[in-house]
Amino acid sequence: MEILFPDGSSHQHEGGGALKDILGALDRKLLRQFVAARHQDEMVDLHTVLPAGARPELIAWESPDAPLVYRHSLSHIMAQAVKRLFPAAQLAIGPATEDGFYYDFDVPEPFTADDLQRIEAEMKRIVKQNQRFERLEVSRQEALEMMEDAPYKMELLREIPENEIITFYRDGDFIDLCRGPHMLNTGQIRHFKLLSIAAAYWRGDENRTMLQRIYGTGFTQRQELEAYLRRLEEARKRDHRLLGRQLQLFHLDDQVGPGLVLWTPNGTVVRQELQTFIMGELVRQGYQQVVTPHIGKLDLFRTSGHFPYYQDSQFPPVIQREHLTSLAQEGVSCAELTQRMAEGDIEGFLLKPMNCPFHVKLYASQPRSYRDLPLRLAEFGAVYRWEQSGEIGGLTRVRGFTQDDAHIFCMEEQLPAELDGCLELVNTIFRTLGMQDYRVRIGLRDPHDSKYVGDPQHWDRAETVLRQAAHSLGVPFVEEPGEAAFYGPKIDFVVKDVVGREWQLGTIQVDYSLPERFGLEYTGKDGQAHRPVMVHRAPFGSLERFVGVLIEHFAGAFPVWLAPVQAVVLPIADRHAEYAGGVYDRLRAAGLRAALNDDNQTLNYRIRQAQREKIPYMLICGDREVEEGRMAIRLRTGENLEPAQVEEVVEMIRRQRDTRALELKPQS
């Protein structure tokens, strides 16, 4: 075999074998340098016996892939510790994750914070004991016998394909069904921490056992662990729920209801600026704004298919009072009521979960010709969905939200250009806001599934177009077969929040279904009736969620165009109040969002206030400034600009605002 080193060199070895033996014989130091290898696109550890012709590429401890190995080992060490302390615990699964690891246990009593400490201490003991990891290949029969008393492992075992080798890993008194990879011994990594206890369903299925999950992380260097923990701490300070309160951007009130956002004046500024921004782009792209109501007849949503199919995630329908009274007198049960509403026997109104049926109706409100297409109808539409109670939180998951929604009705051959336009819009938005850290997910149909509506040829074309469009964005994207909606393929834009949770923002979806359900038509060149295709698209997704993500992205320090207060005027002493008042009036007359802070407080104090409110510009007026007819300019970054006259200041702030600059200082 040929062993490839990261520096490009290689070592020829006669025959096969485990890398730990080959490297160990070559130079024992190598065993400390490398943690695993890549072999045929798979991670294999140093224990794995490789065949003669193999060409493994060694993975150094410093490699970005290395943590996967030692964190996986840490999860085993944790399981070992848990088994020692809680012999009754049943093991489920315990993988390494992006920045840590976890293990799921079935225990009679949930773990407590104290248990976590004890487990961690036991892990330290195991690490100190420096136990060797051992890889065991066993026959299926042996494996079944070994795992007799481990129901979860049995289930996993039964699902391993016949032709696959079954492996166990052992370290000291602990043995676990595991594919690996693992490091050589438990003493190789010392810097780890258990972070939290959570619950997780076995195999993510809510109908199955609720397991107890322990999360942890580990690093090769103490400083790395400390830096990670510091990062978590920092991230918590950027949490939009915290900043939302500190900066008074929004309010969630128990009495109003969970997941229903009250936007404060400050937050409303941010929202409206975003809306203005996007509306400008929409006008440029030939969209037309429309407005539709918050509720509509059940019949509309039966036709669209939203009701009753998605009934579980909708607010219950509204039924006329007299109707309801008579149903009550009849003694109609809830189940019956639901049934009769679904069938159309009882009519009512639904709080809209989607805007599209309304837009479809606008399309259908007059005869359309191919000359009218594409017809692009846009609306900042408030929709309501009954999200599960355990899911609601902050602005990222709410029950009432505003979509920057639009529906494009077009001919099949117009799809490529329309999708390009949508992507350009998304790109413009992300670029303007400096959000480079997003990924793109293309949901394609599963070729083996028949749930999809529409002509397969149309799908092929739409999928090709989506793929090409995503390519042109120049952003990493993944294709996920089976993730398409039943009515068409889609592109989703996904960003991470400060604690690493992923949130879907924008989405672009091709839809063959709604035009069908509503019998939409246009007259073609040939004078015949044809069916249009629809594109649903919402580059922000939900304005609520988007603002939430944006608060974290900027850590509350919005660029000038979004900042609720753009500049605060600070007179140093009372005798400067009149001058400062003049400056303040001028700023406001110039259309800037300005504030005047002449509170009976020291300048230091008021600067601190402005700083905490993350106001971009502090305009300070004292004796010198009054005399010279200028003002001192302090940025929230702490930097000072040259003192300037009010017109110059107005001009500068306006320019930063109008160009939607991310910086406070003009780029000269």
Next chain:
RNA sequence: GCCGAUGUAGCUCAGUCGGUAGAGCGCGUCCUUGGUAAGGACGAGGUCACCAGUUCAAUCCUGGUCAUCGGCUCCA
């Protein structure tokens, strides 16, 4: 929805092993008239989430409800 934790002043939190509560910040008034992240004094502010139960007595114990947080699951 499920598992766990939490709920005390506007905010962040302390406290009471059952005898109706405290700090800092913020807020108000006054003094101070200040030069780039906290000047000083005084004062107001709480049905200890809500509803039951146990008890002479519940913010504290028990049960339920609601909400928040960490996860799991779902998301047209």
